[in-house]
Amino acid sequence: MKRRDTGGSALNRARKLGFSFDGRALTGIEGDTLASSLLANGARLVGRSFKYHRPRGVMTAGSEEPNAMVEVLRDGSFHPNIRATMQELHQGLEARAQNCWPSVRRDVMAVNDLLSPFLGAGFYYKTFMWPRTFWEGLYEPLIRRAAGLGRLPQSHQDAPHEKAFAFCDLLVIGSGPAGLMAALAAARAGADVILAEEDRQMGGRLLCDAGQIDGMPGGTWAAGVLAELTDLPNVRLMPRTSVFGAYDGGVYGVMERVGLHMAAPGRTPRECYWRITAKRAILATGALERPIAHPDNDRPGVMMLGAVASYWHRFAVDPGRVVVFGNNDHALATAKALAADGMDIRAYIDPREIAADAPFKTYQGEVIGTRGRHGLHSVTLRHQGRETRLEADTLALSGGWNPSLHLACHMNGRPVWDAGIAAFVPRPDMVPGMAVVGAAAGQFSTHAALMTGAQAARAALADLGRSAPDTPLPQVEDAPYALTPLWQVQAKGRAWLDFANDVTTKDVAQAAREGFASVEHMKRYTTQGMAPDQGKSSNMGALAVLADATGGTIAGTGTTTFRPPFVPVSIAALGAGGYGASFAPQRFTTSHAQTRRMGAPMIEAGLWYRPSYFPQATDRDWRCACNRETLYVRHAVGVCDVSTLGKIDVQGPDAARFLDFVYTNTMSSLKPGRVRYGLMLREDGHVMDDGTCARLADQHFLITTTTAAAGEVMRHLDFVQQAYCADWAFRLISVTEAWAQFAIAGPLADALLGHLLGDVPDLPFLGCTPVTLGGVEGRLFRISFSGERGYELAVPARYGADLFRQLVALAEGLGGGAYGMEALNVLRIEKGFVTHAEIDGRVTAFDLGLQGMVSAKKDCIGKAASQRPGLTGAARLQLVGLRPVDRQSEITAGAHLYPCDKPAKATYGQGHVTSVSYSPTLQSWLGLALVENGRARHGETLRLDDGLRGLRTDVEICNPVFLDPDGGRMRD
Amino acid sequence: MRFNALSVLRQGLAGNTGWRPHWRKPDPKPEYEMLIIGGGGHGLATAYYLAKNHGLTNIAVLEKGYLGGGSIGRNTTIVRANYFLPGNSEFYSHSLKLWEGLEADLNYNVMHSQRGLINIFHSDGQRDAAARRGNAMLAQGDDAILLGREEVREILPYLDYDQARFPIYGGLYHKRGGTARHDAVAWGYARGADQRGVDLIENCEVTGISVDAGRVTGVTTTRGQIKARKVGIVTAGRTSQVAAMAGLRLPIESHILQAFVTEGLKPCLDHVVTFGMGHFYISQSDKGGLVFGGDLDFYASYAARGNLPGVEQVMEAGMTLMPMIGRAKMLRSWGGIMDMTPDGSPIIDRTPIDGLYLDAGWCYGGFKAVPASGWCMAHLMATDQPHPVARRFRLDRFATGDLLDEEGTGSQHNLH
Amino acid sequence: MRLPCPCCGWRDLREFTYKGAADMLHRPALDDASGWDDHLHNRTNPAGETRDLWYHDPCGTWVCVTRDTVSHAVISGATLGEAR
């Protein structure tokens, strides 16, 4: 193989590019792919096969390539499994062969090929079973090391990827004659058209076909159409773009190679992952040529005829001495055209009878073998009962064409068998809104491609309510296409079907023999079609061989299912935006900057960030900070940002009625200016959330949710409203973002407020009132999540940062300060207040001892289901407090509880610990737990067992309210 | 024919022409003692254990397509026993023990690989939940280790410890967790049941269930009427339709779960890793593909295919947890149909119709359950008593409130 | 998949949150235990046309969507008031 001196429509011969393959310095030309430049350099051996490590070379010129997968080195790292046929060449490109050691020429794993009689289909299901322990230790690691293809570097740093949306009237997929014609007709009618083409150059087979359109070479015609489309504002041309999936509602998954394959992409994203929503789509993806399963058809130098033509025309690759093995008119015509163009075609072999008017020798016969260790040297054929060996550098196969209808099958549609072309063709409406045209629909002539493309565009325009100007069809001369199916050559030796997964005709026959005779069984048993090319070139052949083995017809044996993606797509692109911090939006409170300045480590709370604790230089560890902050609240005053709690404004004449319906307790009896703790159930009777409900005015309530459940509660309330009380006069709206809210808690809370407000309103416990802070209107609530006398003060969010700063300064002046989530947790555990550690979605009001809050006088969401027998009673896990018998003995959340005289076995389980903390106030570890029949067992001692952390200690069940059970401190 | 290294050697030397079908292809008889509707993993395992444990062999498995073509043929192959609610714990513990002896029992290499499963957690609250789970596993006699962040880093150095939106706090390590070759499980049970005399009837769709005076009497199929005294519905993914033939309306909604596999790669991921915050789980198959998935697509569907928002959610979660997979390429995606129950746990129970039994509602955890499900369903059908480890998988537990809600998300089918 | 919001028109699946079958639009009487069991848990779960409930998060509208669970064809959308 070598480069021709002339030709190569894709090449810019003025620019030579240096690159390397397996450390060998080579030269290519701008416009080359890695595959074309390797072929032009005579490098036929480019990789090793998956299972038998057979030498392999380039077979195709497109994304369907089963063999030529390489690693591409870049920036000190590398990318595995890159198709050499898709990798555009650039200056300095470094690539190397994969799945071989120590080198692609001398690969020690090639020993597998010698063992192949024992490694046939499904061999591993029958052995490697003894002894049992050897599987993970020996057999499996060996299998894993031998399998796989490229290596995945453990790299975190990579070029960025992008994702985007687009909408259009018509998406045309493929830019061959059919696609161009469709795009042109639709674009001239003014429709918004996106034309996507996988290749760098648009034109499809017009780029490598010698046929004429309107009296000019096909490529020239294509260039003219593209020039017109480029100038139209309603057309977006997307070369280097693969449409990889068809999804519901006219949505297509699309991958655009942006910086990928470029020498110096700079800050350009490697790829952009598009979600294109198209009202109509036209699939014009052409057809894929299929190989013929003859013995040793996998040798480097055996290629598809269409690929040989493509490399010849587009990349000026001279394949040397060529033998063509075909079974169809198109193959013969192509061979003649290539010979006329100067290709050294030595012979054409076809099992059919062929007219002997060719400029090369023709044989009616079959190829029955090939030779050449690392690349083809000769081809053995059988004709008229004789065997002949022909020296050759390239064997070009053409077993006919399969319409490239994969995308049409993505919605479970099954194509139909067309005996005329011995291939599956799409049926109408397999994907709603998508028409399939040209070769993808089995219409192989250029005339038919142009015609079906124009027709489909007209139909799409009619659906869109647009009139279509008459776009005359160009004149083309049509070559007939006839073939006699030839799936496998009956001869001695192994004949490959699936090159990428090393599946031979023998494997398929063996699968059938072992009862795996349905297509799906055969595929799964042999792994046929599951390799990186997803059976693009082999599924059809395997189906035919299976039909043969089972004595059935192809149509009766079945079809194959194509699932997304059409070509493999990088996870970095599909997951663009997931890397690093952008996986989920971040929500910051107004006090965030100040909190960070104070050195607080932040923790996630839903999407929010909240301070864990506020460290001081004297703290030995976080516990010191936590204890200190806890004691601020117990002995002085603490300040905490509670803005993350959900806040929902409920207004209207029926607002109270609605709240009575969604809360277990009654809110309509609440007086304006007062606040009540409320419990919401899911309709299935379990606790959904808790919070406070403040009646700001007669028809105006403000309710709070927990931080984590805010979104869920809003959706729930909207549902209840729209489903059950749409005609009630009230409205809900979230005001979470509008307000900054701070807890001010501790015996000196009033003193702090005095400094702040001058005059402290005389607010009873669970009262609320508007306040003015230097002209700013705020709200003051006397509520407490700490059990101390406390307030929550809310101001419009723009004042939050400054208010927090001033509150902290004032608190510090009073011997207190800011407190974080750790101290907040201690404070609430000391009081037995629950959070989502206890409200874990499985607990009921009964379990929490809050059954009294479920009003007997009214219906509410969840009430009916909460009365199921299994949701109440002694067998339920009930909320209790726990204290270690030795107060300084650490206890842990997640530990389980057992009777002291029983082992830690599941059958003896009594419950588990939900939350723990060390209480600096009570000088003891405290825990909250859910314990079977717990409320009746206060005073009992259980064994706490945390086997995971090797901790075991005796604990006493007690009232979950450890501190101030009467509530005097917060009330008085 | 017993499978062993010698038979592989002998057949290899003889050109692999002497292998025989792994199971027969019998025509259905007019009557059997028991029928199993559904030739997936659970149905085949039920038939196998009916024959093996209870000596009942006058049984047929009726499969509308090909054996193992349902969920057993399209899952992410994870095998684990890491449940924490009594009722689930003992069942999955039993299942894992059966897995550990499965190859010897079936004489079929299902490639059960106990490579270890690590569930990553991302907050103190999640650590507490993981501890509760791990302690439940220990109390059940299974294995669990609580790992800190640095210990996770030693085992899984490729996770992103610096930039993840939800930082890694640690992991719960279940060493006996792992994977298995899913198709082989179906084939192994099929071969085992067939060898014991069970008729496995493919391409035989049940079109009606005959009930007379509250008792099941047989079924109508595309291959004729078949009588039987007892019929088991083991058709996860299509349970509602099959049960409707007997007039039953079930606590099941069908949803899609998508899964993905990459192109083959050399060994790079030696465990099963799950990521609670992002609903993401991943392992590497023996062939080298990364097999991974995430949450449901969340809408009721029988289409066995999903949409892009679900795809993106999984890919984004993968990128935030282990960015190295960005360079791998997704090769194939597919969707399975999940029987979602209102508490996320399965049903193995009698139905209100005498002689009609139900094994259903596996949500997206059915694969690992196959051995115990078959074992317990066989016990139920043979003895009319629930097996002790499956006694809480009752059909009436939703009415009574005796729920098994591991996720704590309540009676919304798609949230489990 | 694209779904019809009565306010916003056809929108992408990613803007919606799914709840479940439209059976849930009718609450049984408080003391109808078996009615509640059926309401909360049991589903016809058709393979074919169904009606189910979706929340269009951006605008806050709950939508009752008529669609096909096998083909994923989406037929229509209605507010809950219209759907009841």
Added chain:
Amino acid sequence: MIRLKETSAIAQLRLPTLADCTLRVLPPVRITSIAPYPGQVEALRARLGGFPAPGGVVTLQGTDLVWAGRDLAFAFGDDLPDGLAAHCSMSDQSDGWCGFALQGAGAQALLARRLPFDLRKMASPGSARSVMDHLPVLVLRRASDRFEIWVWRSMVQSALAHI
């Protein structure tokens, strides 16, 4: 007596330089949510002098009424007549939202890449609610080449990263 300073969530952010369009921060504006009670839309429309249909914007003197969701409009501006409370709920949303203006020949193309709905069909003036990478947004179209993107205050940094 306390004096409270205002802090903007957005003013200090570094805005990216974009091709073919400019991105700038919108000054704070008074935003009042107006949610008509059932059957009150007509009465409200009469009192206000207009009320937006879904996707619509009604410009009154000094105030724009912007459709902002189901049964919901946002009034951008200070001038609202009295006596609305009988017909609707109202809340002050001024501090909950931050706005960016995107203007220029490339504004629509840039925004279209980020939003999962068909921006080609959006009216001008017009309003839409949507999500931008899991982040709720209110998009206003003021002119064919002028858009406003309003996001929750707490998410403004993430929003900017996505634009």
